Amino acid sequence: MPELPEVETSRRGIEPHLAGNVIQYVEVRNSRLRWPVSEQIMKLSDQPVLSVQRRAKYLLLELVDGWIIVHLGMSGSLRVLLHESPPAKHDHIDLVMADGKILRYTDPRRFGAWLWSDDLEKCSVLAHLGPEPLSDVFNGSYLYTLSRNKKTAIKPWLMDNKVVVGVGNIYANEALYVAHILPERPAYSLTQEEVYLLADTIKQILRRSIEQGGTTLKDFLQSDGKPGYFAQELFVYGKKGELCPMCGEKIESIKLGQRSTFFCRQCQH
Numbered sequence: 358m359p360e361l362p363e364v365e366t367s368r369r370g371i372e373p374h375l376a377g378n379v380i381q382y383v384e385v386r387n388s389r390l391r392w393p394v395s396e397q398i399m400k401l402s403d404q405p406v407l408s409v410q411r412r413a414k415y416l417l418l419e420l421v422d423g424w425i426i427v428h429l430g431m432s433g434s435l436r437v438l439l440h441e442s443p444p445a446k447h448d449h450i451d452l453v454m455a456d457g458k459i460l461r462y463t464d465p466r467r468f469g470a471w472l473w474s475d476d477l478e479k480c481s482v483l484a485h486l487g488p489e490p491l492s493d494v495f496n497g498s499y500l501y502t503l504s505r506n507k508k509t510a511i512k513p514w515l516m517d518n519k520v521v522v523g524v525g526n527i528y529a530n531e532a533l534y535v536a537h538i539l540p541e542r543p544a545y546s547l548t549q550e551e552v553y554l555l556a557d558t559i560k561q562i563l564r565r566s567i568e569q570g571g572t573t574l575k576d577f578l579q580s581d582g583k584p585g586y587f588a589q590e591l592f593v594y595g596k597k598g599e600l601c602p603m604c605g606e607k608i609e610s611i612k613l614g615q616r617s618t619f620f621c622r623q624c625q626h
């Protein structure tokens with residue numbers, strides 16, 4: 358599933374080809390995504406793209422009269438084609454640009470979304486989202502204040518979009534490991550020092566992933582290439598039974614809030 362670093366990598370990959378360019382028309386081959394593709398998007402013609410932004414895991418294409426909001430769902434991806442090329446089975450949407458380039462959306466599982474909004478302030482999918490993890494608002498002090506009295510285990514609590522956006526299962530596992538914190542601990546039980554370290558660790562891990570993603574940006578221009586997701590360097594996620602890189606003990610796995618949770622009992626407390 359695309360997580361925040363992949364979405365940010367996608368944004369950086371498509372932005373140079375879209376911002377300042379003009380959407381000539383939109384070709385929707387299959388509108389049955391998680392929700393039906395908005396009518397307004399299907400009817401767009403000769404619309405300049407003012408900017409390509411991101412909020413949480415949503416890509417936001419700013420047009421003159423409103424916004425196209427794209428969510429990649431479980432398996433969605435975007436790439437830029439330099440010329441017309443025949444769509445494959447799961448290529449559901451093309452934005453055909455005035456300079457001949459095409460932004461192509463591929464989504465085998467069709468859990469993604471293409472929605473229109475006249476006004477982002479009133480957009481229901483973006484309402485109630487917590488701060489961006491890489492913003493200054495998200496820091497140790499914010500997280501510490503918010504975590505007092507919270508009895509929820511720290512890992513599912515961190516993955517709650519109202520607390521902070523974009524910390525998905527992979528990054529919650531990795532950040533708690535690097536910060537030496539057991540995922541099952543109630544949020545309130547973390548010391549101030551632990552919470553500050555955790556906030557910094559989340560930022561570091563996300564930044565490093567986005568940097569790694571940057572090396573795959575060329576893929577956005579390969580018509581036959583794979584989407585711009587990248588192999589991530591992971592310490593514990595998906596590594597049940599493998600040896601902990603810090604101490605050599607076996608990595609354990611449990612379900613926590615129905616999500617696979619990986620940790621080292623020796624290194625995390």
Ligand SMILES: [Zn+2]
Pocket residue numbers: 601602603604605606621622623624625
């Ligand atoms: Zn260990």
